[in-house]
Amino acid sequence: MIGTRKDLLGLEDLSSEEIVSILDTARTFREVLDRPIPKVPSLRGLTAANLFFEASTRTRLSFELAEKRLSADTVNFQTSGSSVSKGESLKDTARNIEAMGIHLVVIRHQSSGAPHYLARNLDAGVINAGDGTHEHPTQGLLDIFTIRERRGSIAGLRVAIIGDIAHSRVARSNIWGLIKLGASVTVAGPPTMMPLEVERFGVKVARSVDEAIEGADVVNILRIQLERQRSTLYSSLREYARVYGVTSARLRRAKRDVTVMHPGPMNRGVEIAQDVADGKHSVILEQVTNGVAVRMAVLYLLAGHKAPDESVPGPHATETQKAHGEPSLHPRR
Amino acid sequence: MDPARGIDRVQDLWIVDGAIAGLGEDAPADVRSNRSAEIMQVPGSVICPGLVDIHVHLREPGQEEKETIESGTLAAARGGFTTVACMPNTTPPLDDRPRIEYVVRRARESGHARVHPIAAVTRGQMGEQLTEIEDLVQAGAVAVSDDGKPVRNAEIMRRALELTRALGVPVIQHAEDPDLKGDGVMHEGWTSTRLGMKGIPAAAESVMVARDALLAELTGGHVHVAHVSAGRSVEIIRKARARGIRMTAETAPHYLVLTDEAVEGFDPRTKMNPPLRSAKDRDTLIEGIVDGTIDCLATDHAPHTEIEKDSDFDGAPFGIVGLETALGLYIKALVEPKHLSLSELILRLTVNPLRVLGLPGGTLEAGQPADVTVFDPARRWTVRAAEFASMGRNTPFEGWELPGRVALTMLGGRITYRAAALETSAR
Numbered sequence: 001m002i003g004t005r006k007d008l009l010g011l012e013d014l015s016s017e018e019i020v021s022i023l024d025t026a027r028t029f030r031e032v033l034d035r036p037i038p039k040v041p042s043l044r045g046l047t048a049a050n051l052f053f054e055a056s057t058r059t060r061l062s063f064e065l066a067e068k069r070l071s072a073d074t075v076n077f078q079t080s081g082s083s084v085s086k087g088e089s090l091k092d093t094a095r096n097i098e099a100m101g102i103h104l105v106v107i108r109h110q111s112s113g114a115p116h117y118l119a120r121n122l123d124a125g126v127i128n129a130g131d132g133t134h135e136h137p138t139q140g141l142l143d144i145f146t147i148r149e150r151r152g153s154i155a156g157l158r159v160a161i162i163g164d165i166a167h168s169r170v171a172r173s174n175i176w177g178l179i180k181l182g183a184s185v186t187v188a189g190p191p192t193m194m195p196l197e198v199e200r201f202g203v204k205v206a207r208s209v210d211e212a213i214e215g216a217d218v219v220n221i222l223r224i225q226l227e228r229q230r231s232t233l234y235s236s237l238r239e240y241a242r243v244y245g246v247t248s249a250r251l252r253r254a255k256r257d258v259t260v261m262h263p264g265p266m267n268r269g270v271e272i273a274q275d276v277a278d279g280k281h282s283v284i285l286e287q288v289t290n291g292v293a294v295r296m297a298v299l300y301l302l303a304g305h306k307a308p309d310e311s312v313p314g315p316h317a318t319e320t321q322k323a324h325g326e327p328s329l330h331p332r333r
Numbered sequence: 334m335d336p337a338r339g340i341d342r343v344q345d346l347w348i349v350d351g352a353i354a355g356l357g358e359d360a361p362a363d364v365r366s367n368r369s370a371e372i373m374q375v376p377g378s379v380i381c382p383g384l385v386d387i388h389v390h391l392r393e394p395g396q397e398e399k400e401t402i403e404s405g406t407l408a409a410a411r412g413g414f415t416t417v418a419c420m421p422n423t424t425p426p427l428d429d430r431p432r433i434e435y436v437v438r439r440a441r442e443s444g445h446a447r448v449h450p451i452a453a454v455t456r457g458q459m460g461e462q463l464t465e466i467e468d469l470v471q472a473g474a475v476a477v478s479d480d481g482k483p484v485r486n487a488e489i490m491r492r493a494l495e496l497t498r499a500l501g502v503p504v505i506q507h508a509e510d511p512d513l514k515g516d517g518v519m520h521e522g523w524t525s526t527r528l529g530m531k532g533i534p535a536a537a538e539s540v541m542v543a544r545d546a547l548l549a550e551l552t553g554g555h556v557h558v559a560h561v562s563a564g565r566s567v568e569i570i571r572k573a574r575a576r577g578i579r580m581t582a583e584t585a586p587h588y589l590v591l592t593d594e595a596v597e598g599f600d601p602r603t604k605m606n607p608p609l610r611s612a613k614d615r616d617t618l619i620e621g622i623v624d625g626t627i628d629c630l631a632t633d634h635a636p637h638t639e640i641e642k643d644s645d646f647d648g649a650p651f652g653i654v655g656l657e658t659a660l661g662l663y664i665k666a667l668v669e670p671k672h673l674s675l676s677e678l679i680l681r682l683t684v685n686p687l688r689v690l691g692l693p694g695g696t697l698e699a700g701q702p703a704d705v706t707v708f709d710p711a712r713r714w715t716v717r718a719a720e721f722a723s724m725g726r727n728t729p730f731e732g733w734e735l736p737g738r739v740a741l742t743m744l745g746g747r748i749t750y751r752a753a754a755l756e757t758s759a760r
Contacts, residue, residue, distance in 0.1 A: 195525075
């Protein structure tokens with residue numbers, strides 16, 4: 001399904017079939033990661049550039065690892081020390097990188113829509129690794145993948161998303177993906193962090209964390225950031241922790257086997273209590289592992305589309321099979 | 334068509350030595366019998382007083398890579414405008430007499446329209462210290478404004494209104510609360526929520542309009558609200574006027590034909606300040622135009638270079654060009670859906686803006702300078718930014734098919750724009 005796309009810019013754009021296709025592909029790559037030598041030759045000969053215009057540790061590492069596990073060549077680019085600080089435009093930076101023969105561009109940028117701008121201007125496939133406060137589609141996908149692994153399916157689940165919805169790209173991608181797959185999503189957070197007309201996403205807005213957690217199958221807790229620019233949104237982390245922090249006492253309102261998630265990095269003791277973060281319901285580290293598999297699936301599906309010979313070997317291919325390119329998970333035309 | 338005098342009929346317009354000699358049978362007999370006169374036939378077209386835009390950015394001095402007085406007034410002529418008032422947010426800003434005099438002189442040397450400079454309210458448009466307003470007005474400024482930014486400080490706004498009241502010029506306010514705007518880039522609503530874009534609430538404009546209405550009441554001064562975009566602002570202005578407060582207002586074409594949904598594709602050509610607002614705001618603006626709460630129709634012509642606008646949304650500057658598409662867009666938004674008659678539209682594009690600035694003209698009365706616009710209200714044309722006379726190509730209307738093709742623009746009897754298709758003949 002995703003094979004006709006050049007780019008992955010957001011989950012809003014994807015159909016439920018496309019999302020399921022990515023999740024199914026990710027399932028296969030997840031098995032690859034458990035092998036003694038967790039590497040396949042699927043993207044051999046292709047080069048991916050990771051353009052990070054905004055600080056990131058885990059997403060950048062996860063993409064780079066996914067690319068390496070697929071045998072792609074990788075180049076990394078971060079704003080500090082690059083020519084972006086010399087005033088070069090986003091377009092020129094990208095064009096230069098493309099002139100070096102890059103097939104796939106992974107971009108993290110502080111401006112919403114920056115990957116869309118790149119996608120319009122580049123022949124290379126563009127993967128949005130987080131744009132401003134818009135979307136973070138691979139995070140959404142890995143969260144949904146993790147939920148599906150844990151709970152079997154998405155349809156009919158009650159998912160609570162707690163925190164700064166207005167400024168969270170993780171929230172947007174989760175909401176789009178979960179709703180497309182039939183989950184019921186409830187959001188909760190400070191009124192100052194709830195965007196206008198949020199209910200038009202198709203979510204319920206809870207008046208309190210307790211109300212959101214009540215009967216939930218999944219509680220996804222967003223990282224809270226109260227840096228200078230957002231200082232008018234809330235008084236203090238202390239107050240936030242008291243009113244919106246997810247504690248084991250609050251979690252008792254959820255289903256007994258609730259799944260607790262967090263995109264990281266966590267502010268322990270603020271949005272998530274220590275015992276919740278490390279408790280038996282937490283799948284936070286699984287999310288990280290699954291992130292690599294999901295990103296492998298996205299890279300694979302997009303690169304498959306880009307491959308010059310249209311025969312990228314699938315994840316089951318071994319070094320000896322690679323010339324035959326079978327079995328490909330991806331239908332070719 | 335001369336809406337100021339209620340004239341709308343098929344007849345001849347006579348021009349002698351750059352001035353209007355008369356209409357139809359009103360023309361002196363010797364003029365009508367003059368065998369050497371040049372005759373232009375414009376069947377199906379409207380002949381009206383030259384259009385007036387009280388809100389343009391000509392960018393000169395200092396930002397000549399975006400626009401010059403020459404290119405900006407050529408764009409005006411091409412759009413049917415013979416008079417423009419230019420905003421002072423140049424580099425340096427128009428905040429002292431030599432700079433106003435410079436614009437007046439450059440317009441005389443290279444202008445293709447009458448150019449009335451608007452001076453800054455505060456030095457450097459920094460919002461702290463008032464400019465020498467009386468000196469600036471004597472030098473030719475027709476109003477004061479810190480456009481691009483609001484006059485944030487209520488005390489300074491109050492004093493500016495007291496000083497301008499005596500001089501008979503308005504303070505033109507870019508109504509916006511800077512704190513509420515924050516680093517917003519588009520209208521705050523469902524589209525900004527969906528796109529994860531920082532929003533500018535409609536209230537950022539309306540709270541400033543409300544404040545200024547109270548200050549105009551306090552001082553008896555004249556506040557002109559620039560580029561009204563929000564429905565609530567219209568309601569506040571309407572109430573203020575009903576109480577006798579001297580408040581006038583303008584809007585721009587894009588607020589009538591686009592809404593915030595146009596930002597959908599992150600296209601920086603849909604980025605302007607104030608931002609494109611909701612459909613409800615748009616409808617209230619149209620009501621305000623119809624009932625006269627919004628006196629006049631401007632463009633907020635804001636040219637930027639292609640390099641600046643070819644960017645991700647956040648990185649691009651605010652503003653779009655407007656002079657060469659305004660007439661067509663206004664006909665499309667207001668006349669075709671029958672909100673206004675063509676004559677009522679022309680009134681809002683001629684006499685009304687001049688009246689806001691306390692300037693004469695805007696009619697085809699005998700003796701007036703021959704500032705004349707000829708356009709075919711029905712003739713459709715396609716917007717091609719590459720053909721603009723403006724150096725700015727930043728328009729969201731590329732490829733739009735619009736009515737109201739301008740055939741001829743005349744400034745004091747001199748032709749400043751003539752469509753290639755227009756034929757003329759000697760008698």
